Structures are given as C-alpha cells and as structure tokens.
Amino acid sequence: MFFWKDYYSVNIINIDNQHKELFRIANKLSNFIKEYDITTDQYDDIKQILNELTDYTIYHFQFEENLMLTNGYEDISIHKVQHETFINKIKMLEFNEDIYINQKRSMLEALSFLLDWVSNHILITDMKYKAFLNGKGVI
Numbered sequence: 001m002f003f004w005k006d007y008y009s010v011n012i013i014n015i016d017n018q019h020k021e022l023f024r025i026a027n028k029l030s031n032f033i034k035e036y037d038i039t040t041d042q043y044d045d046i047k048q049i050l051n052e053l054t055d056y057t058i059y060h061f062q063f064e065e066n067l068m069l070t071n072g073y074e075d076i077s078i079h080k081v082q083h084e085t086f087i088n089k090i091k092m093l094e095f096n097e098d099i100y101i102n103q104k105r106s107m108l109e110a111l112s113f114l115l116d117w118v119s120n121h122i123l124i125t126d127m128k129y130k131a132f133l134n135g136k137g138v139i
C-alpha cells in the first residue's frame with residue numbers, strides 16, 4: 001500500500017489533493033486485484049478502476065503542466081516527457097478476463113512498480129517546481 005505523507009507536499013493544495021487521489025485509486029485497484037476471485041464477477045470493476053486511474057492520471061498531469069506553463073516554469077519540457085512516458089506505461093497495464101493466481105501476482109507487481117514511479121516522480125520531479133511555483137504565489 002502507498003500512502004501520501006507530509007513530505008510529499010508541494011505546498012499547493014490542489015496538487016497535494018490530486019496526488020492523494022492518485023494513491024487512493026491505485027490502492028483501491030491493488031485491493032481489488034488481491035481479492036479477485038474467479039467465481040465472482042469483479043472483472044468489470046477492476047477494468048473500471050484501471051480506467052479511472054488512467055483518466056485521473058491524465059487529468060492530473062494536464063493540470064500540473066498547465067500550472068507550469070501559465071507560470072513560466074522553465075523545466076516544463078523535461079517534466080512533460082516524464083508524464084508522457086508514464087501514461088504509456090499505465091496504458092500497457094492490460095488485464096485479461098481470466099485473472100488467475102500467477103497473473104494476479106504479475107499485475108500487482110506491475111502496479112507496485114507504477115506506484116513506485118509516481119512516488120519518485122513526486123519526490124524528485126514535482127518537488128523541483130515547488131519553490132518556483134510557491135514563489136509565484138501558487139499555493
């Protein structure tokens with residue numbers, strides 16, 4: 001499980017809330033996969049949460065990029081490349097209807113890799129705009 005912690009804060013209320021929401025959806029997805037039971041019909045739920053995670057990630061990245069753009073943040077292009085790379089990775093997370101134990105493990109590993117990536121992205125790349133945007137009055 002990944003939880004938002006104070007040291008993830010970029011001191012911008014909307015962004016902090018969006019990062020929290022990303023973790024919330026990802027944890028929800030992880031729990032659904034863990035508890036997936038072939039005898040029940042949870043497949044559509046899993047697919048729906050994955051779509052929710054993808055859509056919310058795209059929404060968050062666009063929000064962040066707009067904020068950087070409108071405030072004249074210089075390192076936006078490097079940041080955008082990271083976002084695009086991540087969107088491609090998340091789109092590769094495809095679940096088949098026949099989710100058995102082995103596939104379950106590989107899906108959880110893939111999800112955990114993505115969450116690790118998000119944590120690192122927040123702590124390293126997002127942190128780089130913190131002082132700049134806060135200095136522009138974006139909080």
Ligand SMILES: [Fe+2]
Nearest residue numbers: 019064122126
């Ligand atoms: Fe972010």
Ligand SMILES: [Fe+2]
Nearest residue numbers: 064121125126
């Ligand atoms: Fe970002």
